[in-house]
Structures are given as C-alpha cells and as structure tokens.
Amino acid sequence: MSGGFFGAEAAPLPPGFLKRILVTGGAGFIASHVVVSLVEKYPNYMIINLDKLGYCASLKNLEKVSEKQNYKFVQGDICEPNFVKELFETEKIDIVLHFAAQTHVDLSFWHKLEFNYVNVYGTYVLVGAAYEANVEKFMYVSTDEVYGGSCDKEFDESSPKQPTNPYATSKAAAECFVQSYWERYQQNRKCCIHGSGLQRRNFLYASDVAEAFLTVMKKGQPGEIYNIGTDFEMSITQLAKELIHLIKNTRSEAETECWMDYVKDRPTNDLGYPMNSGKMHSLGWRPKVPWKEGIKKTIEWYQENFHNWKNADKALEPFPVAEESV
C-alpha cells in the first residue's frame, strides 16, 4: 500500500476537540480498524467517518465506538461535490485519511467506468474540497498494485507505476491527482522579503503590459522613448501580506507574519521607481485591469502553470547574496 499527503500549517483549533479527522470509507474492511484505533487512542480528536455504505461496507465493525463522544458517522458519497464541500465547511476538518474506493479487482474488469468514477473522480472531488478548506494534512491510501506485478524485483516509492488491471489503474491515476495537488499547490514556502520590505514597486497586469507594447508598435514614433508604467504602487511587505491573505485565506496579522521571511537585503535595492507614463497615455494606452482582479488571476495562473518550467522549485530558493558584490 502506498500513499501521499499534503500539508499546510495548522489553522487555529476550533473549541472542543484538538483535531477533527475525516476518514472516508470508514465502514470498509481496513478503514473500520483505523477508525476504531483513532477513536480509542485519541479521545481529544473528533473522528468523522464518511461512507456511502456500499455492498462491502458494514457498521458492525464500528459498534464498539459508535456511542463514543468523539465519533460521528456520516453516510454520503465522495463523488458529490456540493455535499463534500459542505461537509468540510460544517465539520471544520483538519486531517483527511482517504480510504473510500471501489476495491474488488475482479469486478473492475466489468465495471471500469464505475471504478474510475469513484476512485479517480471521487478522489478529485475530495482532494479539491480539502484543498479549498485548507486542511492540514491529506493522506491518500493507494495500493501496491499500482506498481504492477513482479516476483523478481522489489518496488520502492519511486518505482514507476505500471498497473495491470482497471482497479490498479484507477488507484494510480488518483494517486497522481493527489500528488499533483501537493506539487502544484502546497509548496508552503514563506514569502521571502529582502531587507525591510519597505521598497515600493508598481504593478501592471500582464495583458496590460502586452497591450502597451502593441500600442507602441502601432502608434509610437521611431526614435522616441516611452515609459510603460502605472500610478498603482505598494511596498513589498504589503504585497506579501496581500498574497498571504488571498492564498492562505487568513486576515490574522499573527498568522500572516508567520508566512513572511525577512532575509538579508540585496547589495543594492532601490526604494522605488515612480514613473510618469503620460506619453504612453497620449498614444491612447491605459492600464485596464484593476489590482484586485489582476492579482487573483495571477495567482490562479501560477497555480495552473508553475510546473511549465523545469526546475521551477529552484526559482523559489532565496538568491544567494554575495558579501563583496557592489
């Protein structure tokens, strides 16, 4: 069995229980044992068991915990986005252990669509809702079958996925989905701020900049210089705060500060570049996209496209600052 998880910084705890854990497929064979262990070993955690109660589910295994205060059963389908979204909202889930699946290999040959629907689409719905709810951890339970069959070699976590039946294929696809959330959305690195962060910069949305170049190409006079700029400016610290508010969905000053990392300043770091763009305006160009709309679109664009670049991770490393450079 293999699994994947993503993790975010812990959100403030709701009153009552220390953590709220969602176990999907908790009326199934393996997860029912996990639910019982969790309920018994962690009385200060609320364990929420979500199961559709399909043909291989049984609540019998859970009888010994069914009356416990830190246990709740919810009958429902991981493939229903509205229901799943609401569950995350009402139950304030911190951690997800995702076991629910169509699991019988034999059946998977005859019911490929259903296996893909539950195992891939259901996981997609669940991991998306978990991401939106900013959960602390998401653990996906996969299967050894994703590696394919072999008697003469050992598999480790980096072995290629070579599933040989529809069940294993759907589990492998779902695993990739979960992994992609971790890769794409949960880098969880802090905003790196050089020096005081009081330097001010002006920001234009990318399509406004592109439009400016086209305007100069069409209407600019040869030999002339044109400043492409905007009056809209903010400090780097303020920019970091706005990004954290939008991405981490928090307004708490203390939490925001936790996501800011002040590092040694660059050898030179100009305080600002206020610019008069009147000449560009006389060509008929003006920025059109307001800051709030542009920054939201920019965040979404980066979330979708971050991995378009090889070694994109390295771009997130702070630049080394050479002591002697001038």
Ligand SMILES: NC(=O)c1ccc[n+]([C@@H]2O[C@H](COP(=O)([O-])OP(=O)(O)OC[C@H]3O[C@@H](n4cnc5c(N)ncnc54)[C@H](O)[C@@H]3O)[C@@H](O)[C@H]2O)c1
């Ligand atoms: N049993 C094994 O040997 C084994 C080995 C490796 C991995 N796994 C993985 O472990 C997990 C649990 O396996 P198991 O054998 O206990 O499975 P199981 O079939 O006993 O239990 C699956 C549970 O998921 C529930 N479920 C199915 N579709 C659902 C949906 N749409 N919404 C909500 N709940 C739904 C079912 O009602 C059932 O209670 C699975 O993800 C499986 O792929 C199992």
